[in-house]
Amino acid sequence: RPHVWEFSRLNLTNSIVSKRKVQKLINQKIVRGWDDPRLITLEALKRRGYTPESIRKFCEDIGVTRNAQQISLKLLEHHCRTDLDEKAERRFAVLKPLRVVIDNFDDVIADLSAPGSKVNSELLTDLDSVDASIINLRIPNHPRDASRGTRVVPLTKILYIDSDDFREQDSKQFFGLAPDKTVHLRYAFHIRCTRVEHDPETNQVSTIHVHMDIHDTTKCKGNIHWISQNERGEDPPRAEVRLYEQLFLSENVPMDSEQATLEDVNPESETVIPDAMLEWALWGGQESNVVSRVVYTKFQFERLGFFSVDPDTNSGRVVFNRVVPLRESKERAKLLKDQT
DSSP states (O other): OOOOOOOOOOOOOOOOOHHHHHHHHTTTTTTSSTTTSSHHHSHHHHHHHHHHHHHHHHHHOOOOOSSSBBBBBHHHHHHHHHHHHHHHHHEEEESSSEEEETTTTTHHHHHSSSOOOSSSSSSSSSGGGOOOOOOEEEEESSTTOGGGGGGEEEEOOOEEEEGBBBBBSOOOOSSSSSSSSSETTSSSEEEEEEEEEEOOOTOEEEEEEEEEEEOOOOOOEEEEEEEEETTOOOOOEEEEEEOOOOOOSSOOOSOOOOOHHHBBTTTTSSSEEEEEOOGGGTTTTSSSSSSOOOOOEEETTTTTEEEEEEETTTTOOEEEEEEHHHSSOOOHHHHHHHHH
């Protein structure tokens, strides 16, 4: 009679992999189906944006054991992040847009157009591309792979930054924009906040006025991303962005009862941002009516994380899923070190 060796099942923190328990989550409408990006099924991982290579590397890393053990979900995220860092082209996305007006933009255009102009940027296209309403910047698609080429990004008088990159009350720990403070626009120039407008009804900040300095070479701690209008004065195209966190709050998901399991579901496991702004290049250039993204195409949205085009994308709507955030906190790094 042959001897049978039994090996332990895969257990991941903050997750459940039991098909029976996953089915209950679907029946309770906690998740939308077997391919819900918050689950750990292969269908779900594919939809979220995990690559086959990252999953295989994760499996090789943890190996096979006969002893029951719990693997940190951060380890799977780590392998995905490492794989996508090499493969994904970079783009800009602004999740919570805040309008910015460059008050001296006409002076900037005139200065750039002047013969022999020296500016604080090595990524400008030929000055022939600078006209009365737009500056074209040439930006690398991947910072460490020149073979990926470059793309042209417009810079106009009106642009948008993320509202998280602005505070009316500055602090030493905050490196974003604040009144009378200077930051650097990624791949472009320094700007200094000169004035703030508020919505008369909500008193929320509605518009920031800035002064741009193309000659300033002072190194800024703040280096923020942005998206500009095009030369026709049209706002950047919008898209739906879905941000995902762990499905359960506890590392060891309580399994004593179905009620205990349901009570541990993370209410913020999915955040949907319906009107994020995306870079014009994601639309095949600066034409807002041309969508050229293929499902499961992956990008790094600079400073935000890695994102993948969701199957819900159609001719009238583009949907991106965040696969993993960009950086690991010290706590995550420690977990990875302990796990490996």
